[in-house]
Amino acid sequence: MREPIEIFERLITENKDITIISHFNPDGDAVGSIMGMKWFLESIGKKCIPILPNPIPKTIDFLVNGNEILYYTLDRLKVSQALSASELIICLDFNKLSRTEWMEKEIREAKGTKVLIDHHLSPDTEAFDLIISEPGSSSTCELIFKTLMETSFTKGDVLNLPHKARISLATGLITDTNNFSNSLSSYTFIMASELLKSGIDFNYITDMVQKRFSQERIRLMGHLMSETMIVYKEIRGACTILTKQDKARYSFRDGDSEGFVNIPLTIEDVDVSGFFSESDGFVKVSLRSKNQFSANRFANQYFNGGGHEKAAGGRLFIPIGEVPEYFQKSLEQFLHNEKAQQ
C-alpha cells in the first residue's frame, strides 16, 4: 500500500491541472469522493474540476453549493476541453471506464496520467496508470480518507483536511455502508471517530441524505413492495420491478428508488434481492445478497455487470415484463452451477 500512495503523492505534487471523475448515476460515495478530493486538492493550491456523466440526485445536493461540477449531459464541450487539458485525471468509485457511460472514449484517449482510487472488485488494470484499490474498504470515501491520512499533506492529522472535504467524505462513508450497517471494516469506525472528533455533524448528514424524501417516493415504495415484489421461497430470491408506468404515476425522480433493493433482503427466506428499473433501452439491475450468496458473481454471469460481493449492479436488454421469469430461471441455474462447483 505504501508505494502506490507515494506515487500518488508525487503525481499530485507535480501536476497542477487536475480533473476528478466518478461514475454514471452518481450516488453518495461518488459525489462524496469527487467533492472530498476537490476540497482537499484546492486546499493545497491545485486547480481542479470535478466531472460527472450526469447530474446528482437531490438527496446529496447539500455537498454542492453552486456549479462546481461539470456534467457531461449538460455541458459536453466543457467536459471535453477539461479532459484534454488536464495533466492528471483522478477516477473515483468505479472499476472500469464503461461506468462513465458516454465519457468512456474521451477518458481513454485523454493524454493526462490516470489514477484510479476505488473499492470495487477487479479494477481494469489496462485503463489506468496507477491504481489504489481496496475491495475491503466500505466506500471509496473511506479509501480516499485512509490514503490522504498517509500522505505528507495531512501527516495523519484529520484537521489538515478542510471542513468541506471532511463532510463530503463522511457522506460517502454513511451512504455506502447504509448508515453503518453493511460492508464495514475496522477502519470505517476509525475514520468515523476521527471525523466526529474533528467536529463533523453526522446527524446533519443523515438528516440530509435519508430524511428528505418526497411523499410520492414513500407511496411508490409501498406500492412496489405490495404489488410487484415476488418472493421465490424455494430458491431464496426476491424480484421487484419498477416500470416506466409506475415512475410516471408516482412522479419518479432520479435517486428515488435508492435503497429499495435492500428491503426484500430483510425477509428471512431471501438471500438475494433483485431490483429492476425500466430505463430507456435497457433495464437497470440492482442486486443485494446475504448469507454467502455472491451478488457479484450472479451479476457477472446473468446481468452484464458486477460490483461488490454482496452489492452489485448490471443491465438487462429484455422487456420489463419478462424480468421476473428471467430472474427466476437465472437464479435456479446459478444455484445449480454453484452447487456443482463445490
Ligand SMILES: [Mn+2]
Ligand atoms: Mn462506492
